[in-house]
Amino acid sequence: MILDRRLLVGSVALLLAAGTWAYRQAQDAVQEEQSIRRAAFSYYSSTILGDAEGCLKVARLPMIAIRDGKITNHSADVLRTLVRQIGNRAGVAGASEEVRKQVVGNMLRVFDDAEIRLLGAKTATVVFTVKPSPSKDVGELLAELVLTKADGEWRVIAEITDSSPAPPMPQLPETPSR
Numbered sequence: 001m002i003l004d005r006r007l008l009v010g011s012v013a014l015l016l017a018a019g020t021w022a023y024r025q026a027q028d029a030v031q032e033e034q035s036i037r038r039a040a041f042s043y044y045s046s047t048i049l050g051d052a053e054g055c056l057k058v059a060r061l062p063m064i065a066i067r068d069g070k071i072t073n074h075s076a077d078v079l080r081t082l083v084r085q086i087g088n089r090a091g092v093a094g095a096s097e098e099v100r101k102q103v104v105g106n107m108l109r110v111f112d113d114a115e116i117r118l119l120g121a122k123t124a125t126v127v128f129t130v131k132p133s134p135s136k137d138v139g140e141l142l143a144e145l146v147l148t149k150a151d152g153e154w155r156v157i158a159e160i161t162d163s164s165p166a167p168p169m170p171q172l173p174e175t176p177s178r
Helices: 002-049 052-057 076-090 097-112
Strands: 059-067 070-074 115-118 123-131 141-150 153-161
Touching: 002 052, 002 076, 002 097, 002 115, 002 123, 002 141, 002 153, 052 059, 052 076, 059 076, 059 141, 070 076, 097 123
Parallel strands: 059 153
Antiparallel strands: 059 070, 115 123, 123 141, 141 153
């Protein structure tokens, strides 16, 4: 009888410890995903808003840009110039605080929906929609950021874009569950 109680108490303690460990692992994974989203959002929003210094805070240099299959390396000076040009072209660089907040709010929703993939403990990708599909016949315009983790911080090391939208994905019939 005493042995049964000890076994029961030991089993309960082991289950509690395993549950606590699993909970902590899940919390760590959620925090890691949030850190990746935050770094990607910070990079992209700084780029759109023309904030070169904000962009540089979350980029690891030299940064690689792949646009329409063409690869270029961006130094700090090149990235500063490029970000300022993008901010001016987007018309947000000199916009009112209200417009800037609206742009940031829209980008937050985009990055909440972004697909994150960990390629390892120190490398992740974030795929997000730059421009939604205007119709079912045309796909979305997407972008992908590649991030790496160094010294506990996620930094963007590559940006991949294409000037043409991705082809629309075919609607596949739902497969019946077994």
